[in-house]
Amino acid sequence: xxxxxxxxxxxxxxQVSVNAETATEFDDDIHVLWADAKKAKTDVxxxxxxIVAKVDADxxxxxxxxxxxxxxxxxxxxxxxxxxxxxxxxxxxxxxHMLDHHVSLMIEGLEGDDCIGIMATDPNxxxxxxxxxxxxxxxxxxxxxxNEEDGMAYKISPEEAERYWLSQVLTGDTTDGYKGLPKCGPxxxxxxLDKECSYQAVEEAYLKAGLTERExxxxxxxxxxxxxxxxxxxxxxxILWSPEC
Numbered sequence: 001x002x003x004x005x006x007x008x009x010x011x012x013x014x015q016v017s018v019n020a021e022t023a024t025e026f027d028d029d030i031h032v033l034w035a036d037a038k039k040a041k042t043d044v045x046x047x048x049x050x051i052v053a054k055v056d057a058d059x060x061x062x063x064x065x066x067x068x069x070x071x072x073x074x075x076x077x078x079x080x081x082x083x084x085x086x087x088x089x090x091x092x093x094x095x096x097h098m099l100d101h102h103v104s105l106m107i108e109g110l111e112g113d114d115c116i117g118i119m120a121t122d123p124n125x126x127x128x129x130x131x132x133x134x135x136x137x138x139x140x141x142x143x144x145x146x147n148e149e150d151g152m153a154y155k156i157s158p159e160e161a162e163r164y165w166l167s168q169v170l171t172g173d174t175t176d177g178y179k180g181l182p183k184c185g186p187x188x189x190x191x192x193l194d195k196e197c198s199y200q201a202v203e204e205a206y207l208k209a210g211l212t213e214r215e216x217x218x219x220x221x222x223x224x225x226x227x228x229x230x231x232x233x234x235x236x237x238x239i240l241w242s243p244e245c
Contacts, residue, residue, distance in 0.1 A: 001128050002058040005146070006116045007051055008133030009062035009104065013095050016043045017088030037090045041097045048102060055130050055146055055153070062104040063115035064095060070109045070238050071222045078222050079177045107236060114226040114238070117141045121228040137173075140165040140225050163197050168223040169216070170202055178222045181205055199243055217242070 020035040020043070052060050071078040098104050105115045113135060120129045120143035130144045130153045138145050142161040144153045170189035172180020181188075184205070192205050199220065206216035221240050224230070230239050 001126075003056065003130060004059045004061060004127045005052060005055040005057040005130045005132050006119055007048065007060055007062050008112055008116065008131075008135060008138075009064045009095075009098050010112045011134055012044065012047055012062075013064075013091060013098065014088065016040050016047065017091040017094050019043070020090055021088060033089070035088070035090045037093045040090055040094060041101075044094055044097060045101075051132055054151065055132060057130065059127070060103060061115075061119070062098045062102050063112040063119075064098065064104060064106040065111040065113075066106050066108045068109050069111060071111075074240070075178055075218055075222045077177050110226065110238065113137060114231075117143075117225040118228050118231045120144070123228065137168070137225055140168065140223075141227070159197075163193055165220075165224055166193060166197065166199065166202050169199075169220045170205065172219065173223070176222070178219055180219055180223075181209060181211070203243075 017035070017040065020037070020040040021033055022035065024032045024034065026032065048060060048062065051057075069078065072080075099106065105119075106112075107115055113133070116131050116133065116138070117140075119125070120131050120141055122129075128144065130146055131138050131141060132146045134148070139156060140161050142156050142158040144155055146153050167186070167189045168180070170181045170184045170192060171186060172178050172184075181202075184192075192201055195201065202220070203213060203216045207213070224241050226238055230241060231237075232239055
């Protein structure tokens with residue numbers, strides 16, 4: 001069977017764009033920040049080529065986040081803390097370069113992580129997918145994940161993926177703008193999940209803290225990276241997770 005590497009192109013585009021920026025000081029106290037987009041495009045091309053070779057893949061897909069995000073309909077504050085953060089000046093150009101010149105996927109309303117999760121968990125895939133991302137959230141996907149440290153692809157079991165997702169529901173992610181269970185860190189999350197690793201146990205912890213079932217479900221939905229079963233292939237819309245699934 002062939003192997004296809006699913007590249008987190010959001011991270012790649014960001015890293016290349018940041019590295020391309022150069023600060024220059026001129027006379028009269030003039031400071032300029034500039035970037036060579038032409039060279040950066042070459043850097044992107046070479047990085048993709050290196051990833052494919054490293055993973056020993058036959059093909060690749062660059063997965064990118066769209067301009068809209070369904071999670072903001074679930075939780076309006078989702079990633080709202082990033083709105084005022086300056087992005088690298090050539091980031092849009094790098095994203096466009098990937099879309100125009102590389103095998104890429106961007107689905108309206110979804111994040112690049114979702115595109116990776118949907119494909120990586122496709123039970124009818126005719127290729128072996130390997131996820132390539134430094135994002136810790138990839139551990140919530142039961143699929144092959146590339147480990148940069150030892151240069152190997154490891155299979156995340158369904159049990160491991162579910163536990164990591166439930167842990168995210170409990171601890172939250174301030175970077176992504178969802179709080180999880182108040183005052184619950186990794187130690188507290190492990191204590192709850194060691195006793196019973198289930199959504200019901202997480203929900204009980206929320207209720208015990210004075211929160212509601214709705215608030216728990218809201219956090220669970222934004223924390224969950226879409227699996228193949230969470231996406232309607234006909235309407236191209238996400239299927240929001242529920243405890244009854």
